[in-house]
Amino acid sequence: MPIPEDVTGEEIDKDVRQELQSLPKTLAEDVAKNLVMVARLIDEDPEGAYGYSRVALRLASRVAAVREAAGFAAYANQKYTEALAEFRAARRMTGTVELWPLMADCERGLGRPEKALDMAGAPEVQKLDKAGQVEMRLVAAGARRDMGQLDAAIVTLQSSELASSSVQPWTARLRYAYADALHAAGRSGEAREWFAKAVEADRDGSTDASDRLAELDGVEFTDALGEDEADDTEAASDDKD
Structure with missing residues (x-):
């Protein structure tokens, strides 16, 4: 997919850039540019972002940041099975719990609100920062509404x-x-x-x-x-x- 001339790859977060240092220089630059395009398009053109994420994934599937970006792009396109798989892969690579609420919301998207609620009560939630815990609360309330438990959703929030x-x-x-x-x-x-x-x-x-x-x-x-x-x-x- 074409990369605009103004995209250099230097725009990415320094932590992601550090991850890409495990790749050959030219390959790292190509991956970085595709990740920049994912971030640039994901809100306004999720389909376009998804396309660039697939390119990055093909080039560097063993990089956690790439798997995470692919997950976000799939999630933005409501491809929940794919998003969940990518988020799980990124979590295995990093060992962090930051993606836990998104993984739970993917379960909701797949019509499994009970699974999302199970995840809301898992020990991983206690390891989330405040923003992550609030996000998990929102997902849990959404799951309650999916199940027709409106009063429970209100109490959850x-x-x-x-x-x-x-x-x-x-x-x-x-x-x-x-x-x-x-x-x-x-x-x-x-x-x-x-x-x-x-x-x-x-x-x-x-x-x-x-x-x-x-x-x-x-x-x-x-x-x-x-x-x-x-x-x-x-x-x-x-x-x-």
Whole structure:
């Protein structure tokens, strides 16, 4: 797959660059460039990111960072069996537990919420950092909802992280998930309160909390451009008359 001229491979994280030092220099550079493309495209063009991840995987399947990138690309394309296999491979290579929540969410994607819940109660969760533990809580709540256990999902999300007034990288998503669960349970008043709190914490627009809040408030958005075009059409028709 083509690599844009502005991609040098130097853009990758220094830890990944260190991993690639086990490869011949030219090969390491090629792998690095493909990994840069995965990171660049995964949000806007997940299919494209997946393609570059497969190239990197073909070139250096024994590098943990490559397996991890392949897992993320597969996950972004809802290829959960493949993503789970890559995450497991990366975990075997590194011995870390960072990918545990993602592996559990892959189990959800494969229609195995019970397995995801088993993973949420595993000893590995205690080894996760705070962000990882919050992510695991979100996955567990999602699994409860998959199983139709809405009240249990709400209770799962109730935590010190949810109650905290400080804003962390995970705060908006946690508040949003809680608000969404409350709304699904018919507790619209509480849901509105938590969607509003999610909006306060969502500084980079990672959720559609503002839209959900507006929906609960009965606010309807109109397409201003569409209205202008309609006015122009009416004016043109009047001129002809």
